Structure formats: structure tokens, C-alpha cells
Amino acid sequence: MNPTRCPCGSGLPLAECCEPLHRGERTAGTAEQLMRSRFSAFAVGDVAYLRRSWHPSTRPADLALDDDVRWYRLDVGATTGGGVFDSAGTVEFEAFWRSPDGRGSVREVSRFVRGADGWQYVDGDVDPTR
Known part of the structure; x- marks a missing residue:
């Protein structure tokens, strides 16, 4: 059996990478690790984890x-702080992302x-040209 690779791009199996964060068995050690785990949650449809990892001040209802x-696919660029x-x-x-209507990306x-509660996503600036 070939284990499912983690969507975050680490090359590790999902069960060893982001899934323990999704299940609450451990927390992200860095902001980048949290961001990668959130991407994986989008990829596997884990809304509960996305909400838990979103800061209460900006979390949508x-x-x-x-x-x-x-x-x-996820490409990580520059990071500041977050260690x-x-x-x-x-x-x-x-x-x-891909959908029946096409493909694209979000930057x-x-x-x-x-x-x-550990690292939490607050908000972000989206590149509107994508």
C-alpha cells in the first residue's frame, strides 16, 4: 500500500505530516507549518481544522x-518571523487549484x-492579479 502524500508538499505521508495537526494530536511549531497544514486542510476538506486554526478575531461565522x-499544489515563498x-x-x-470550470492559483x-492556543492564521493580503 502506498501512503497518501501530504498535500502541503513536504513529501511525507499525510499521516506523518499534517494529519496529526488536523486531529489535534500536536500543534504547528512555526507559522509556515501552520500555513502548510491549513493548505492541506483545504485540500482534504477539513473545515473544522480551518476554523480551529483561524484566530477568533478574524474567524468567519x-x-x-x-x-x-x-x-x-503549494509553493511557499518568503517568510518573516513565525519561528x-x-x-x-x-x-x-x-x-x-483545479475545477470543472478551469484552473488557477491564489497568491x-x-x-x-x-x-x-499556538499559531493561528489572522488574515492575508491576496494578490488580485491571480
Whole structure:
């Protein structure tokens, strides 16, 4: 049996990479690790994890994913802060998707903070040209 690779692009099996974060068995050590786990949650449709990892100050009341959109690739660019000794950080990334209507990507610089609940996504600046 070939284990499912993690959608985040680490090359590791999902069960060893982002899935333990999704299940709450461990927390992200860095802002980039949280961002990668959130991408994986979009890819596997884990709305509960997306909501848990979203900072309460900006978390939407409802979150619904489009079942026709398949997230298939993540490219991580620059990061600032977000390390094991930081309390805030940013991660620049491009996430690629496909749907029956076509394909495209989303480019964003996401902001993260670390508090009592670990790293959480706050918000991001999306590149409107994508």
C-alpha cells in the first residue's frame, strides 16, 4: 500500500505530516507549518481544522468549501518571523487549484500570531492579479 502524500508538499505521508495537526494530536511549531497544514486542510476538506486554526478575531461565522475545487499544489515563498521563538510572522505562498470550470492559483501573504492556543492564521493580503 502506498501512503497518501501530504498535500502541503513536504513529501511525507499525510499521516506523518499534517494529519496529526488536523486531529489535534500536536500543534504547528512555526507559522509556515501552520500555513502548510491549513493548505492541506483545504485540500482534504477539513473545515473544522480551518476554523480551529483561524484566530477568533478574524474567524468567519461560517466557512463552506467548494467541493468542485481541488487544491493540488503549494509553493511557499518568503517568510518573516513565525519561528519557534516568535509571536508573529508572515508567509508568502501560491496555492494552485483545479475545477470543472478551469484552473488557477491564489497568491497571498498571510499573517499569523502565536498565543496560548499556538499559531493561528489572522488574515492575508491576496494578490488580485491571480
